[in-house]
Amino acid sequence: MPQVDLKNVRPYGDTLDDGRVQLGFSLPIRYGPEAKEAARQLVIKMGLENVDVVSAHDLGGLFTYFVVYGRCIHSVDVTSLRVPRVQVEQMDFFRINDLVRDKLGRKITVVAACTGSDAHTVGIDAIINMKGYAGEYGLERYPWFRAHNLGAQVPNETLVAKAIDTGADAVLVSQVVTQKNVHIANMTRLVDLLEAEGIRDDVILVAGGPRITHELALELGYDAGFGPGTLPSHVAAYIAQEMIRKEHRTSPDLGEER
Amino acid sequence: MKLDLDISKIDKCRECASDIADRIMEQVRNVTTTTCERAVLRLLGVDGVDRAGVPLPNVVVDMAHQAGLLSDGIATYMARAAVSAGLSLQQVAEKVACRQLDLADLGSASCDCDRSAVSGAVAASLGRIRENVAKRREYLSRLDSGTEPLIYVIVATGNIHEDVEQAQSAAKAGADIIAVIRSTAQSLLDYVPYGATTEGYGGTFATQENFRIMRRGLDSVSAETGRYIRLVNYCSGLCMPEIAAMGALERLDMMLNDSMYGILFRDINMKRTFADQYFSRMINAYAGIIINTGEDNYLTTADAYEEAHTVLASQFINEALAHRSGLPDSQIGLGHAFEINPEMKDGFLCEVAQAQMARDIFPNAPLKYMPPTKYMTGDIFRGYLLNGMFNLAGVMTGQSIQLLGMLTEAIHTPHVHDRYLAIKNAKYVFGSARHLGEDVIFRPDGIIQRRAAQVLADTARMLEYVRDQGLMDAMGEGIFAGIARTPDGGRGLDGVVARSERYWNPFEEAMSAQLGLATSSNPSRR
Numbered sequence: 127m128p129q130v131d132l133k134n135v136r137p138y139g140d141t142l143d144d145g146r147v148q149l150g151f152s153l154p155i156r157y158g159p160e161a162k163e164a165a166r167q168l169v170i171k172m173g174l175e176n177v178d179v180v181s182a183h184d185l186g187g188l189f190t191y192f193v194v195y196g197r198c199i200h201s202v203d204v205t206s207l208r209v210p211r212v213q214v215e216q217m218d219f220f221r222i223n224d225l226v227r228d229k230l231g232r233k234i235t236v237v238a239a240c241t242g243s244d245a246h247t248v249g250i251d252a253i254i255n256m257k258g259y260a261g262e263y264g265l266e267r268y269p270w271f272r273a274h275n276l277g278a279q280v281p282n283e284t285l286v287a288k289a290i291d292t293g294a295d296a297v298l299v300s301q302v303v304t305q306k307n308v309h310i311a312n313m314t315r316l317v318d319l320l321e322a323e324g325i326r327d328d329v330i331l332v333a334g335g336p337r338i339t340h341e342l343a344l345e346l347g348y349d350a351g352f353g354p355g356t357l358p359s360h361v362a363a364y365i366a367q368e369m370i371r372k373e374h375r376t377s378p379d380l381g382e383e384r
Numbered sequence: 385m386k387l388d389l390d391i392s393k394i395d396k397c398r399e400c401a402s403d404i405a406d407r408i409m410e411q412v413r414n415v416t417t418t419t420c421e422r423a424v425l426r427l428l429g430v431d432g433v434d435r436a437g438v439p440l441p442n443v444v445v446d447m448a449h450q451a452g453l454l455s456d457g458i459a460t461y462m463a464r465a466a467v468s469a470g471l472s473l474q475q476v477a478e479k480v481a482c483r484q485l486d487l488a489d490l491g492s493a494s495c496d497c498d499r500s501a502v503s504g505a506v507a508a509s510l511g512r513i514r515e516n517v518a519k520r521r522e523y524l525s526r527l528d529s530g531t532e533p534l535i536y537v538i539v540a541t542g543n544i545h546e547d548v549e550q551a552q553s554a555a556k557a558g559a560d561i562i563a564v565i566r567s568t569a570q571s572l573l574d575y576v577p578y579g580a581t582t583e584g585y586g587g588t589f590a591t592q593e594n595f596r597i598m599r600r601g602l603d604s605v606s607a608e609t610g611r612y613i614r615l616v617n618y619c620s621g622l623c624m625p626e627i628a629a630m631g632a633l634e635r636l637d638m639m640l641n642d643s644m645y646g647i648l649f650r651d652i653n654m655k656r657t658f659a660d661q662y663f664s665r666m667i668n669a670y671a672g673i674i675i676n677t678g679e680d681n682y683l684t685t686a687d688a689y690e691e692a693h694t695v696l697a698s699q700f701i702n703e704a705l706a707h708r709s710g711l712p713d714s715q716i717g718l719g720h721a722f723e724i725n726p727e728m729k730d731g732f733l734c735e736v737a738q739a740q741m742a743r744d745i746f747p748n749a750p751l752k753y754m755p756p757t758k759y760m761t762g763d764i765f766r767g768y769l770l771n772g773m774f775n776l777a778g779v780m781t782g783q784s785i786q787l788l789g790m791l792t793e794a795i796h797t798p799h800v801h802d803r804y805l806a807i808k809n810a811k812y813v814f815g816s817a818r819h820l821g822e823d824v825i826f827r828p829d830g831i832i833q834r835r836a837a838q839v840l841a842d843t844a845r846m847l848e849y850v851r852d853q854g855l856m857d858a859m860g861e862g863i864f865a866g867i868a869r870t871p872d873g874g875r876g877l878d879g880v881v882a883r884s885e886r887y888w889n890p891f892e893e894a895m896s897a898q899l900g901l902a903t904s905s906n907p908s909r910r
Contacts (some may be wrong), residue, residue: 133680152801183804186556188549191801242584243569247649248758251685277651279572308585336762354762354794358634 134201144330145197147174151204152191157184166191173199173301214364219263222362226270229370235272236265236365237288238298239280242312246302247278249334253298253358264358266384282316286323296330296365301338309335317347330368332361385744386826387737393844395597397700400847402594404855405704411596412657412662416887418574418879420663421445421458423625425668427633427891428462428473428505431592433477433578434481434666439627440474442575443481451488455884463488463501473505479589499888502506506890509669511634513715514633517672520612529610533753533778535810536561536616539820540797542584544594548601550800551654558807561638561785562600563616565797566590571650572875573622576630590617590627592641595634614638616676619664620646622656622876628664632671638717638785639668642678643705644698648867649681653874654856658705663892665709670895675711675783677702680721682865688723689731692738693719693842694864699742702848703749713748717785721754722774730831732773737835739781740826745840753778753870755789764791771806775813801816 128142133351139146149169154159169177174196181193216224226234238254240247252259255276256266264271271347276288277372289297300318301309313333320326326347334352343351413823417507422441430451432440444462448454453461465476465487479485537559540546551562567584570577580597581589590593596615614637619627624641633637638680643661666673679695679702686694699718706716720742724731756770771789778786788806790798798806826832848859862868896902 150801152799183801185800185804186553188801189553191804243567248684255685255866257686278649279569302521 127233132204135204136201137198145199147196147198148170149174149194149355150192151194152185152189154189154279156187157182157190161190161360162192165190165194169196172196175199181280183252201248210344210361212340212352212364213362214367217363217366218359219268220365222359223268223270225370226366230270230366230373232345234365234369235269235275235292236296236298237275237276237285237292237294238265238300239276239285239288240278241280241282241285241300241316242301242308244300244302244309247275247300249302249336250275250277250298252298253300253334253356253361258358260357262358265362270363270366282312282319285316286319289320290325291324293378294328294329296332297353298332298334300332301335305382309337313346313348329371330365332365334361386832387740388745388781388828388837388838389744391468391742392453393840396844397445397697397840397847400650400844401697401700401704401867404701404847406710408658408826409708410881411658411660411858412898415655415659415880416452416454416457416883416884416889417659417740417876418449418658419660420625421448421454421621422456422623422888423629423663423667424459424889424891426592426626426629427509427699428459428502429591430462430474430477430873432474437544437578439575440477440481441791444487447486448478448487449879449881451486453487454881455885456886457888458888459502460498460888461475461887463498464490466501467498467572467817473502479635481750485788487590492836495510496720506894509891511827513632513671516632520635520637520672521825523612523790524681525608527606530611531814533783533810533814534538534560534614535807536563536785536787537803537806537863538563538564538565538787538798539803542567542586542588543582544580544588544597548598550803551613552601552605553800554807555602555611556609556620557804559613559803559812560611561614561616561642562598562602563638563787564588564590564594566618571618571646572652572769573877573878574622576623576626582837589629592630592634592701593637594628596640599634601634613760613796616640616733618665619675620678621650622646622652622660624660625667626665628667628671628673631673632667636673639664641665641668641675641701642719644859644864645681647679647869647874648865649873650659651869653877653880654859654869654871655880656874656876659880661705663762665706665711666892666895666899666901669706669710669712669715669899672715674715674717674750675706675721676717676752679719682883683721683723684758685865685867687725688721689728689734691865692734693846695738696741696745696839696843697850698864699746700843701850708901710895713746714750716746717750718742719753722756722777722789723754723758725777726756726759726770732777733831734835735777735833736781738839739777741830741836741839742858743782750784750870752785752787753783755775755793756784757789757793760789760793762795764795767791767793768805769870772809772813774819775810776820777784779814782821798887815819 136143137144166177175198183191201213207232255264258264265271329350332350338351338353419710422445537554539550539763565587567589577589577591580593616638619639619641646657679698741787755774760767768791788803792802856871
């Protein structure tokens with residue numbers, strides 16, 4: 127294969143730099159030749175050329191659905207990218223607990239909740255509950271963690287009260303419902319409350335959810351954000367290492383690389 | 385039966401579930417709840433909101449509750465107030481809301497003589513519900529009633545008017561059943577919002593006006609397409625019986641209505657939920673509404689392979705409790721789901737075993753089959769294939785209601801074409817494999833037969849344990865979905881009131897009689 131130009135990366139279909147992209151979308155107009163042409167022109171405006179509307183379907187009269195291919199005229203300079211990510215060394219259950227025992231010498235208290243109107247506890251349950259997820263134990267099973275899962279639809283005030291009550295080291299917030307950006311206001315409000323109580327700097331504040339990125343979390347004043355595919359050990363390792371960083375103010379010896 | 389299941393084990397399960405339900409009913413019969421009484425008011429025709437926007441049923445019931453009157457049932461006081469002040473029931477509610485009338489001033493409910501003041505309203509309401517039943521039957525006989533598995537899709541824009549457009553589009557593409565999913569927080573609201581709504585998160589508020597708007601929208605597509613399009617909403621949370629009343633009055637066809645879902649997944653108090661599910665299911669039974677139970681939810685937190693027996697155990701308990709509200713098997717849409725890890729070897733065979741087992745054990749139930757959600761990752765192409773496998777399992781095991789999976793599950797509420805693609809997927813698989821189930825015989829002692837036998841045996845053991853412990857205590861141990869709840873924990877316990885000897889609920893009385901249930905509204909009569 128010819129050398130990829132990392133300063134000008136384009137989509138790859140079946141030939142380097144062919145720029146082929148697939149799109150699927152609907153327009154709120156009746157099916158017909160005009161609808162197809164409308165889709166084609168829209169896609170050209172998106173920055174694609176050689177546009178083919180390969181499929182168009184009538185969705186009950188009021189909408190038309192399209193599958194479209196085209197060649198993207200843009201490229202990306204990968205060498206200039208800087209993506210914030212959670213700084214953590216991956217560890218397993220045993221190493222994390224050993225680390226907390228040896229370097230911290232006390233249990234880490236974590237309070238977690240789905241806040242606001244959000245009733246979707248699947249994510250927070252996967253991280254916290256004993257049973258865990260994808261073959262990994264949740265934080266409740268970690269002997270060197272004391273985890274409190276407050277569950278669904280917890281008001282921010284309740285979460286903050288519980289954090290104060292338990293002397294929490296870390297606060298975990300799960301947000302699944304992101305329609306109309308309801309999570310942004312809700313997450314911001316929590317930071318405000320923690321600051322009002324004067325405990326923002328005493329806790330590690332972590333957000334998680336399918337639409338959460340580390341970058342977004344930092345922007346909203348959190349210490350870290352975890353997106354889809356996160357496992358309990360990712361969160362536990364981060365909290366443990368961050369705790370040690372905070373308490374020792376030096377980089378901990380994390381044992382041998384594996 | 386296709387699976388050669390051990391009949392004596394099935395009988396054993398039913399016997400245990402029956403005992404479990406009887407013990408729950410002993411408690412249920414002695415209490416009423418704020419929402420049960422609000423449902424009575426709604427059925428009596430009390431509607432509207434006060435100046436602060438609080439629904440009148442809440443205003444009246446809250447006042448009666450504070451005055452300690454609810455133990456007699458709200459209907460008695462409404463009747464007395466109507467008679468003594470010469471007002472309609474709606475006017476009574478309005479006067480109470482303006483503080484111009486205090487139900488407590490009427491003295492205690494000691495005689496039956498005033499009851500006649502509500503009998504007209506009771507008859508009118510029951511008549512309207514029976515008309516809805518007749519109208520549905522007429523539609524189903526005149527129009528195409530659909531072929532099982534019926535295609536069930538969800539709309540959830542937050543705006544009821546936009547929902548109607550999307551629902552009509554889906555119906556024209558082939559959907560048989562439209563569910564309007566509720567705004568996320570509604571299950572924990574201790575009131576039902578009022579009027580048409582255009583804002584909601586993750587769904588649209590269930591209000592009586594929204595029910596009416598969607599019903600009208602679907603009836604017009606039914607007329608256009610010649611197919612009866614069924615409407616579903618969510619009879620769950622803190623207002624179960626009220627939503628049932630609204631659905632009965634507005635001719636909904638199905639209601640999500642589980643006996644334990646609220647306890648486990650919304651942390652609603654179990655005494656409250658068991659009482660609420662009893663009356664709400666009675667209303668659904670009377671209105672010819674098919675309930676959908678929520679066993680699929682267990683598998684969003686618990687492992688679908690390891691905890692398969694909890695699904696079957698819950699189906700037995702849901703069935704037993706539904707019977708006690710007068711629901712016939714044909715209205716008990718027991719739920720289950722296709723949630724086994726797709727990476728598991730022979731996982732599809734285990735899904736077929738579970739689905740076929742439900743069909744064999746509950747032959748007359750309109751089983752509701754729920755799609756993969758837990759292992760939907762955002763890879764829409766893989767998700768589309770998973771949904772195809774789910775559809776194959778559904779058609780070959782004779783499921784009745786197939787809630788279609790969306791390829792964009794875990795990303796967003798469905799886009800209009802997501803629903804279209806899901807319907808295409810289902811129609812292809814259902815057509816192409818239409819008689820596969822009839823043609824295939826499962827090998828005796830094969831993987832599928834052995835799996836089903838094992839799940840049934842585990843279920844029998846679990847139900848015996850629950851019977852010995854009592855359901856409430858067993859739930860305290862986290863037997864379902866790994867979630868533990870206690871009898872006095874959770875939301876809504878303050879809305880549970882012991883019934884007095886004078887307790888009267890005219891709708892429970894009339895519906896029980898017509899459904900052939902032993903009347904039990906008054907503990908002294910037992």
